[in-house]
Structures are given as C-alpha cells and as structure tokens.
Amino acid sequence: MNKEVSLQQIVSDIIMFIERNKKIIISFTLTGMIILVLFQKLKPAYYKTSAIVTSGISAYERIPEDEDILNQRTAINLINNLQLDVEKEDYLSLANKLNFSDNLKDARFLAKQIKSIEAEPLLRQDKDEKFHNTPKFQINLLVRDANIIKNIQDGLLYYFNSNPYIIKFKDQYSASNAEVIQFIDDEIRLLRELRVDNKSNINMNTFSILSDKENMEIQNPIIDLVHKKQEVKTQDLFEPLDFVKDFTTTKVAEREVLVWGTTIGILSFFLSIIIAVFREVKQKSLKKQNK
Incomplete structure (x- = not known):
C-alpha cells in the first residue's frame, strides 16, 4: 500500500513539476527546434x-x-x-x-x-x-x-x-587482343580451306580433323573460333x-531537418527540465532563508 502511495505521489509530483514549469519547458524546446530549422535553412x-x-x-x-x-x-x-x-x-x-x-x-x-x-x-x-x-x-x-x-x-x-599506368597496360592489352584476333582469323581461314579440301588426315594441337568424317568436324572448330573472337572483341570494349x-x-x-530537429528538440526538452529543477531548488532555498 505504501509503495502504491509513494508511486502515485511521484507521478503526481512530476505532473505538478511540469505544470509549474511548463512555460520554461515549452519555450526552451521550441526555441531549440526553431533555431535548428533556421540554421538548416540558412546554412549552405x-x-x-x-x-x-x-x-x-x-x-x-x-x-x-x-x-x-x-x-x-x-x-x-x-x-x-x-x-x-x-x-x-x-x-x-x-x-x-x-x-x-x-x-x-x-x-x-x-x-x-x-x-x-x-x-x-x-x-x-x-x-x-x-x-x-x-x-x-x-x-x-x-x-x-x-x-x-x-x-x-x-x-x-x-x-x-x-x-600513365593505365595507358601503358591498356595499350599492351589492346595490342595483345589484336594479335589474338589476327591469329584466330588465320586459323579460321586455314580450317575453311581444309573443309574444301579434306582429303588427308590432319592432327592439330587444338583440333583433330579427320578426312573420313563429315565436314561438321571442321565446322565445329570454326564456330568455336568465331565465338572466341567475339569474346576477345567484347573484352576490347573495356574502358x-x-x-x-x-x-x-x-x-x-x-x-536533414527532420532528424536533427527531433534530436535537438529532445535535448532542448531535457535541458529545460534541468533548468527548471535548478530554478525550483533555488526558489525553495530563498524561501527557507526568508523564514
């Protein structure tokens, strides 16, 4: 029962404290927010x-x-x-x-x-x-x-x-890609010639092309090389x-007016509470001295 009474008393005291000092609390809180809004609007x-x-x-x-x-x-x-x-x-x-x-x-x-x-x-x-x-x-x-x-x-x-560093490596990269494309073109030309004249068996490092099979065996490497050429040309687009x-x-x-306005508003509110507490303590002290 005593706890309930003390809790009610605390809540009552807080409400009465805010009521007595509402002018200070409201004025400080609003002033802080107004100053911030003006600062935010006027600053670069x-x-x-x-x-x-x-x-x-x-x-x-x-x-x-x-x-x-x-x-x-x-x-x-x-x-x-x-x-x-x-x-x-x-x-x-x-x-x-x-x-x-x-x-x-x-x-x-x-x-x-x-x-x-x-x-x-x-x-x-x-x-x-x-x-x-x-x-x-x-x-x-x-x-x-x-x-x-x-x-x-x-x-x-x-x-x-x-x-300069990028230029040096890009020039080397472009030159290397140009050589690869030229090599692929030469290989494609050779394979096309072999497709026309495929009377002999040929064993290459990358492809095995046999005369006793259909031309598709030569056609597939050509397609692969064309795809590879397109990949290299796409890579050459890198900037x-x-x-x-x-x-x-x-x-x-x-x-950021909203964020800072809320923050400053809360800080201004607590500052006004502190000022109000000091004000009441001072008033009570003066009353005791007058008695």
Missing part, C-alpha cells in the same frame, strides 16, 4: 548523388592470381585517393587531376565545391549468404553546387584515361572507367 546546402561504374583495369593487368572477374580494387582506390585531396583541402591538386579548367582560380573554385567523393564495391550475395565481388562499383558524391556534377563525371573519365549509370544532377538539397 549540399547535394548527394551516386553513379554505378565499371573499369577494365584488372583485365589490362591480367593478374593470374586474381580469381575475381574484373576486380575493381585498383579503380576504387584511385577514386578514394581523390578524397584525400578533399580532406586536405588541396583543391588545386584535385582540380588538376579532374582537368576542371585552364584558369587556376576557376578550377580551384570548382574543386572546392566537392564535399566528398568515395567509391565502394557492389557485392552480390549467394544462397549461402556469402558476399562476392561484382565487376561494378558505386561512386558516392556530395557537392555544394549541383551544377558541377557533370564536370566531375567528365573529370573522372579524364582522370582514368590520362593515367579504364565506364559509367553504367551516370550521376543524377539532383536539385534536392540534403538538409
């Missing part, structure tokens, strides 16, 4: 967007130990290296890498609009809930001016296409950086 806006890209760098490198198809680690590291310039506020270096402008002042101004630029892998999950790399990754971009998003996309293409989905030129600013 920033714009968030993302792009899905792929890179052929790992194909150029032809690393035999790498089991991942078109592993994107090198490309991701190159993108994230730009974020280091942003964090150091080395905007001139960033502008040069992205080829923003010949005018240093304009180039530095454009680079300064980048708040953050980061890349992350896009993973797939198998039936065993294990994650695996995919040949694509995502670039997340945060800028102060939405009008420079297109400049950044063009700048990223320049950044990859002008990289240092290729946009699967461009950055969206958004006009909606990221302000």
